[in-house]
Amino acid sequence: MARRFVQTNSISEMEGLKLLNTQRMNRPVSPHLDIYQPQVTWVLSGLHRITGVAVAGVFYVGALTYLLHPIYPAIDSAHLIEAVHNLPVWFKTSAKVAFALPLTFHSFNGIRHLMWDTGKGLTMKGVYASGYAVMAASVISTIYLAFFV
Amino acid sequence: MSFLRTAPAFRAGLGMRTIHTSRVAAVQASKQVRAIAADETAGFKYTAENAILKGTVNDAVAVPTPNKAHGSYHWAFERLVSAAIIPATVAAAVASPTAHPIMDGVLGVTILIHSHIGFSACIDDYVDERKFGALGTACRWLLRVGTAGALVGIYEFNTNDIGLTELCEKVWKA
Structure with a gap:
C-alpha cells in the first residue's frame, strides 16, 4: 500500500482567515525608493513635492506667526526687514539661494505639470527634455535672484 | 478535407465556441453561502505596519461611490488654482502692492488654497x-486649523502691514 506524505486538515472558514492573516503579518514590505536607480523622472517628481511642502511650510509659518502681532508688536514687516538688513551678506545670499531654488523649481516644474495636464509632452523624450529645461531654468533664475536682484 | 477539420478550431479562436451548459450548471451548484462577513479580520487589526485586509481573499476592497466633487471637478479646481498663481504673481509683481492691496490679497489666498490642497x-x-486612524484625523484637523489661522494671518498682514508682495520685495533687497 502506498504511503502518503501529505496530510490535509479540515479547518473552519474563520480558522482559515486567521491562518491567512497570520501569513499576511509575515509579508515583507515592498522595496523602498532607494533600490531604484536615480532617474530624472522620479527624482524631479519627488523634489516637486518636497520643494512644495518646504515653500508652503515657510508660507504657513509666516502667516501664522503674524497672528502673534497683537501680543508681540515687534512681529511685523519693519522689524523683519531691519533684522535681515543687519545680517552678513554671505548669510543673506545663502538664504536667498536656499529659498529661491525650491521656489523656482516648484514653479517651473508646476508649469511642466500643467503642460502634461493638457496632454502635451507626454513622451519619454518630452519628459526628459522638459525635465532638463526645468532644472536649467531653476538654476539660472536662482542665480539671478540671489546675486543680481 | 483538411479545411473542414480545422474549421471548428478556427471558430473557437474567434470566441464562437458553443457553451457547454453542463459546466455552467456545475459551477452554479458549487456556489456557497457566505460564512464570513466581508469586513471580518479574525481578530487581527488593520494598522499602518501590517498587511491585514478586511475579509477573505475573495472579498474585494470596498470601492468608494463615484462622486464628481471628489473626482473630475476636484481635479479641474486644483489645476485652475495652480494655473491662477501664475497671472496672480505677475500682476502682484507688476502693480504697486500698496496701491492694489486686493491684488496682493488674491495672490496670498490663491497660494494658501494651493498649499492646503498640497498638504x-x-x-x-x-x-x-484608513490606515493611520486617529493620527490621520488629527493631521486633517491640524491642517484645517492651520489653514484657517494662516488665512486670518494673511488678511491681518494685508490690512495692517505691507502685504505679501511688498514684504518679499523689501526683505529680498534688505
Whole structure:
C-alpha cells in the first residue's frame, strides 16, 4: 500500500482567515525608493513635492506667526526687514539661494505639470527634455535672484 | 478535407465556441453561502505596519461611490488654482502692492488654497485615516486649523502691514 506524505486538515472558514492573516503579518514590505536607480523622472517628481511642502511650510509659518502681532508688536514687516538688513551678506545670499531654488523649481516644474495636464509632452523624450529645461531654468533664475536682484 | 477539420478550431479562436451548459450548471451548484462577513479580520487589526485586509481573499476592497466633487471637478479646481498663481504673481509683481492691496490679497489666498490642497495630498499619501486612524484625523484637523489661522494671518498682514508682495520685495533687497 502506498504511503502518503501529505496530510490535509479540515479547518473552519474563520480558522482559515486567521491562518491567512497570520501569513499576511509575515509579508515583507515592498522595496523602498532607494533600490531604484536615480532617474530624472522620479527624482524631479519627488523634489516637486518636497520643494512644495518646504515653500508652503515657510508660507504657513509666516502667516501664522503674524497672528502673534497683537501680543508681540515687534512681529511685523519693519522689524523683519531691519533684522535681515543687519545680517552678513554671505548669510543673506545663502538664504536667498536656499529659498529661491525650491521656489523656482516648484514653479517651473508646476508649469511642466500643467503642460502634461493638457496632454502635451507626454513622451519619454518630452519628459526628459522638459525635465532638463526645468532644472536649467531653476538654476539660472536662482542665480539671478540671489546675486543680481 | 483538411479545411473542414480545422474549421471548428478556427471558430473557437474567434470566441464562437458553443457553451457547454453542463459546466455552467456545475459551477452554479458549487456556489456557497457566505460564512464570513466581508469586513471580518479574525481578530487581527488593520494598522499602518501590517498587511491585514478586511475579509477573505475573495472579498474585494470596498470601492468608494463615484462622486464628481471628489473626482473630475476636484481635479479641474486644483489645476485652475495652480494655473491662477501664475497671472496672480505677475500682476502682484507688476502693480504697486500698496496701491492694489486686493491684488496682493488674491495672490496670498490663491497660494494658501494651493498649499492646503498640497498638504491634503500629503496626508492622503502618508497618514491616511484608513490606515493611520486617529493620527490621520488629527493631521486633517491640524491642517484645517492651520489653514484657517494662516488665512486670518494673511488678511491681518494685508490690512495692517505691507502685504505679501511688498514684504518679499523689501526683505529680498534688505
